[in-house]
Amino acid sequence: MKQLTSADYKQIILRRDPRYDGRLYFGVTTTKIYCRPVCPARPKPENIIIYKSTSEAEKAGCRACLRCRPDLAPGNKFINPGENIARNGLRLIEESTMGEQSVDSIASALGLSGRHLRRVFEEQFGASPIEIIQTRKLHLAKHLLLETREPITEIAFAAGFNSVRRFNEAFKTAYRMAPSKIRTEKRCKVHKGDGITLTLIVRKPYDFGSVLSFLKRHAARGIEIVTNNSYQRYVSDQKSYSTIKVTMNKKQDALLVNLRGFKLDQISPVLLKIRRMFDIDHNPAHLPVTPTIRQTGVRVPGSFDPFEVAVSIILSQLVSIQQATGKLAALIEKFGTPINGEDIYSFPGPATLMVAEIEKIGITRSKANAIRVLSEMVHKGELGFSYSADLPETRKQLLAIKGIGPWTTEMIMMRCFGDADAFPESDLIIKRALDQNLVDEAMWKTNRSYMTHTIWNEFAETLSKRK
Numbered sequence: 001m002k003q004l005t006s007a008d009y010k011q012i013i014l015r016r017d018p019r020y021d022g023r024l025y026f027g028v029t030t031t032k033i034y035c036r037p038v039c040p041a042r043p044k045p046e047n048i049i050i051y052k053s054t055s056e057a058e059k060a061g062c063r064a065c066l067r068c069r070p071d072l073a074p075g076n077k078f079i080n081p082g083e084n085i086a087r088n089g090l091r092l093i094e095e096s097t098m099g100e101q102s103v104d105s106i107a108s109a110l111g112l113s114g115r116h117l118r119r120v121f122e123e124q125f126g127a128s129p130i131e132i133i134q135t136r137k138l139h140l141a142k143h144l145l146l147e148t149r150e151p152i153t154e155i156a157f158a159a160g161f162n163s164v165r166r167f168n169e170a171f172k173t174a175y176r177m178a179p180s181k182i183r184t185e186k187r188c189k190v191h192k193g194d195g196i197t198l199t200l201i202v203r204k205p206y207d208f209g210s211v212l213s214f215l216k217r218h219a220a221r222g223i224e225i226v227t228n229n230s231y232q233r234y235v236s237d238q239k240s241y242s243t244i245k246v247t248m249n250k251k252q253d254a255l256l257v258n259l260r261g262f263k264l265d266q267i268s269p270v271l272l273k274i275r276r277m278f279d280i281d282h283n284p285a286h287l288p289v290t291p292t293i294r295q296t297g298v299r300v301p302g303s304f305d306p307f308e309v310a311v312s313i314i315l316s317q318l319v320s321i322q323q324a325t326g327k328l329a330a331l332i333e334k335f336g337t338p339i340n341g342e343d344i345y346s347f348p349g350p351a352t353l354m355v356a357e358i359e360k361i362g363i364t365r366s367k368a369n370a371i372r373v374l375s376e377m378v379h380k381g382e383l384g385f386s387y388s389a390d391l392p393e394t395r396k397q398l399l400a401i402k403g404i405g406p407w408t409t410e411m412i413m414m415r416c417f418g419d420a421d422a423f424p425e426s427d428l429i430i431k432r433a434l435d436q437n438l439v440d441e442a443m444w445k446t447n448r449s450y451m452t453h454t455i456w457n458e459f460a461e462t463l464s465k466r467k
Helices: 006-014 054-059 085-095 103-109 114-125 129-147 152-158 164-175 179-184 208-217 264-277 306-315 321-335 365-379 391-399 406-416 428-435 448-463
Strands: 025-028 033-035 048-051 196-201 224-226 231-236 241-249 254-260
Touching: 006 048, 025 054, 033 054, 048 054, 054 129, 085 103, 085 114, 085 129, 103 114, 103 129, 114 129, 129 152, 129 164, 129 179, 129 196, 129 264, 152 164, 152 179, 152 264, 164 179, 196 264, 208 224, 208 448, 241 264, 254 264, 306 321, 306 365, 306 406, 391 406, 428 448
Parallel strands: none
Antiparallel strands: 025 033, 025 048, 196 254, 224 231, 231 241, 241 254
């Protein structure tokens, strides 16, 4: 973010600039409430104070606005994530189960000292790593309190607190009320039906239909069911399975995530995977608008299981989508595990595929070897699927695998590592769009994965026709 003056920030707030949503927050000194820059509230400029993060706002004694919901709002999908220490540290915190990683372990993973990491966090977010972790725990607890009827004690432990007493103290300090009071003040909105349904707010515009269409074309048979209105996934624990169903509530500009069979302490990592799979933290205000391409809320579908998606991408090399999904189904049926005798499977893990005779499903030895090598690297911990990964180094690792080329590498980087600038330029539709000057690649610098999906969404039908 470029250096702006206090007056600049206040003008951003007053014009509700969507480009800064997720990049800053503002508090109101008279009410001690903090908001997103797009909030409908119109405070007096002299009463505005700018915060770098929700943690800094809550550390200052502000509570979240009930209109714009900064505590439950989308995050910020950063551009060039590997270049920023604080953002990579933030992603490691996200990926740790309920904040179990220590500050020193996060710093070590980034090749830093704990002291250096604390200093960087204070500069970037106005809060220490511990305060960021604490804020995320409280936000998850508040989410569950507002949208479920689960016991408060269970919510406290599911959010990562070691005792109910510490949870109550932290909650009262942050929100100036007891956890039980949120439910008694008629703020709790519990969705009817089986399981737990949670709301994930998205930024407008959001093209849910195109995301579903993409996921439907690439769905893993026996694991995913995708319709024109919903995404459903079976998550196996070898003996039984849980289900996830995602739909869109257009009135609330939110995804509804229905979870059945999950324990409360499993919800946090599942929600993170859904956020990434549906690209919730992206801000469409950062994308270019041109005469030939309208702003349609494009998103880049990620992956719930990155290893599963990486294998499916290798299978899709140089074949049609229909052929690729057919081979994926054959691989799942032959090497996966059926659950309870139903037509539901768990995807074969790296330990299974690294020694499997994958050629038996009717693919080339080159593809089979590539899957085996990738599986062995993942199994040995030589390659880890993380949004905080070193992107240039990961590209080198993938390209070094015989049988994995540039197109496959870019697709894996796009869907499994959240690289916003991944660009499969050898794709036929992409090449035709560039040759016909339908898009200006220079305008999409650092956002070429969004350009890729925009081209597929807007021009695939016409450009795929043979002349």
